[in-house]
Amino acid sequence: MVKLLGLLCATALVGLPQDSDLAARGKYLVEEACRCQECHTPKTETGELDTSKWLKGATLDFQPMHEVKGWHKTSPDLTSAGRLFARWGEAGIEKFLETGVGPSGHAADPPMPAYKLHADDAKAIVAYFKSLK
Numbered sequence: 152m153v154k155l156l157g158l159l160c161a162t163a164l165v166g167l168p169q170d171s172d173l174a175a176r177g178k179y180l181v182e183e184a185c186r187c188q189e190c191h192t193p194k195t196e197t198g199e200l201d202t203s204k205w206l207k208g209a210t211l212d213f214q215p216m217h218e219v220k221g222w223h224k225t226s227p228d229l230t231s232a233g234r235l236f237a238r239w240g241e242a243g244i245e246k247f248l249e250t251g252v253g254p255s256g257h258a259a260d261p262p263m264p265a266y267k268l269h270a271d272d273a274k275a276i277v278a279y280f281k282s283l284k
């Protein structure tokens with residue numbers, strides 16, 4: 152019996168870090184590889200990223216030198232508390248990151264890049280967004 156409990160405990164312990172490992176990988180992909188925060192986090196008056204509104208959506212502080220059709224001046228909240236998460240769901244956001252196309256069948260407006268990430272990476276990114284409120 153004691154042995155069995157020990158085994159269950161070990162399984163539970165292995166289960167937990169896996170989730171946070173996934174979110175940690177997502178954080179790395181978002182913050183270091185893709186740098187989503189450059190457009191999805193507002194800046195303070197002194198021009199630094201406002202860490203109190205991390206990935207909560209922003210008005211961009213740059214624009215193209217010549218006209219770009221469909222240019223979007225704002226970016227949405229990417230955290231699990233945001234409207235996008237409620238509208239698209241985890242699967243919708245994952246699919247978008249894999250294909251560059253949202254659930255409505257459209258690509259996002261510029262300057263949002265059309266990422267075509269591996270499913271594992273898209274999953275990790277969504278796990279990270281889930282950890283943000």
Ligand code: HEC
Pocket residue numbers: 180181185186187188189190191223224225226227229235244247248253257258259260261262263264266276
């Ligand atoms: C160069 C600026 C920029 C970067 C970098 C960027 N985004 Fe965006 N993103 C935008 C803008 C602007 C929009 C709004 C476009 C629209 O509504 O069509 C947007 C929209 C989105 C949307 C909603 C798309 C839609 O069609 O409504 C998602 C999801 C998203 N971004 C996720 C991400 C993720 C995840 C990353 C990093 C992996 C990222 N973005 C990096 C600028 C950016």
